[in-house]
Amino acid sequence: MRPDPRTNRRFGVGVVGLGRIGKVHARNLVETTRSARLVRVMDADESAARSCAEALGVPWSTCWDDLAADPSVEAVVIATPVASHARLIRRAAAAGKHVLCEKPLALDAGEAIDAIEAARDAGVVLQVGFQLRSDPDIADVRDKLVAGNLGAVRFLRASLRDMEPPSVRYLAGSGGLYLDGAVHTLDLARWIVGEIATVTAVDAVAPGSPAAAAGDVDSAVIAVRFADGAVGVLEHSRVAGYGFECRVEVVGSRAAVRVSNHRKTHVQWLTRGAVCVDHTANFLERFRDAYVRELESFALAASGEASIGPSGEDGLAAVVLARAAQRSAATGRTVRVTGRESASSRRVA
Numbered sequence: 001m002r003p004d005p006r007t008n009r010r011f012g013v014g015v016v017g018l019g020r021i022g023k024v025h026a027r028n029l030v031e032t033t034r035s036a037r038l039v040r041v042m043d044a045d046e047s048a049a050r051s052c053a054e055a056l057g058v059p060w061s062t063c064w065d066d067l068a069a070d071p072s073v074e075a076v077v078i079a080t081p082v083a084s085h086a087r088l089i090r091r092a093a094a095a096g097k098h099v100l101c102e103k104p105l106a107l108d109a110g111e112a113i114d115a116i117e118a119a120r121d122a123g124v125v126l127q128v129g130f131q132l133r134s135d136p137d138i139a140d141v142r143d144k145l146v147a148g149n150l151g152a153v154r155f156l157r158a159s160l161r162d163m164e165p166p167s168v169r170y171l172a173g174s175g176g177l178y179l180d181g182a183v184h185t186l187d188l189a190r191w192i193v194g195e196i197a198t199v200t201a202v203d204a205v206a207p208g209s210p211a212a213a214a215g216d217v218d219s220a221v222i223a224v225r226f227a228d229g230a231v232g233v234l235e236h237s238r239v240a241g242y243g244f245e246c247r248v249e250v251v252g253s254r255a256a257v258r259v260s261n262h263r264k265t266h267v268q269w270l271t272r273g274a275v276c277v278d279h280t281a282n283f284l285e286r287f288r289d290a291y292v293r294e295l296e297s298f299a300l301a302a303s304g305e306a307s308i309g310p311s312g313e314d315g316l317a318a319v320v321l322a323r324a325a326q327r328s329a330a331t332g333r334t335v336r337v338t339g340r341e342s343a344s345s346r347r348v349a
């Protein structure tokens, strides 16, 4: 892999947490990225660390201190369960390593603020893994809006649907559907349209489902009102049995833009009275390019060649909004995201 001409080198990255998503980042850093390369992996589980390291040809460890002491590790990707994010960001910052942390940034606003402050005090980059921003199609939506081609935006719709829920074990440690899933669309809505003033959420859970066993929900709809008066609908499902789907639509006064479901191939199967096409099965297939692009943008930000993508402050805002939506669903009321919660976001602004 030739280095990126902008930096003329490949940033040394360690990946922490080698489950579903950590393995993808680690492999991308070996096989695909031009601005960054994998230099070490770490997982609390020895077999996860050993098997990933052996497959990718890098040193491994179950101990954070080994990673922190390795000078070839200039940056870390944190892909562990959310409960450990803020603590690991603080430790990475203390060791002078730049951080790309998987979403959600933290379990609550207080933890997120501590992590942001630690990164800022240490002078390291903190980026959050909102890879939808790195998806080429979704980025094009924002480019059209920024260029003024849509006119005044009054409505956004975004939907994220998983074919099947993750394990009960994952769900129990995920922070719940709002924090785990809706952070993506809440961040996207902020990024595309602007700050969100109120959220109104309803949700559902199928009896006997993994979400029910984990005390979570598996479907949710969040109506948002933006500070400028536009409105949006964010829709989530973990039980869309047909496949994975991510759709975004923005309606403006002059034009509308729509990102429809992605396909694995461009093949149509035509039979009497029907046309069949395929679709992606999960987030790994759908966001294959986006995961690579977010690593590239992180490496460029860490080497000072580009501004930070989704920042710690963006991660905090999404946590605050997700918790507000969860509270809205629990109370049946619209939650205004201005008073105490956004004040805590402003503390670090």
Ligand SMILES: NC(=O)c1ccc[n+]([C@@H]2O[C@H](COP(=O)([O-])OP(=O)(O)OC[C@H]3O[C@@H](n4cnc5c(N)ncnc54)[C@H](O)[C@@H]3O)[C@@H](O)[C@H]2O)c1
Pocket: 016, 017, 018, 019, 020, 021, 022, 042, 043, 044, 045, 048, 079, 080, 081, 082, 084, 102, 103, 104, 129, 130, 131, 170, 180, 283, 287
């Ligand atoms: N952006 C995305 O598309 C996306 C997709 C999936 C998961 N995620 C996020 O990534 C994170 C991990 O999710 P996952 O599905 O890969 O989880 P997972 O359960 O599959 O893997 C987590 C891994 O972390 C390890 N681990 C746990 N605590 C650790 C610690 N303190 N130090 C080192 N290793 C530790 C576990 O042994 C496990 O191998 C979560 O925050 C999740 O929300 C993001």
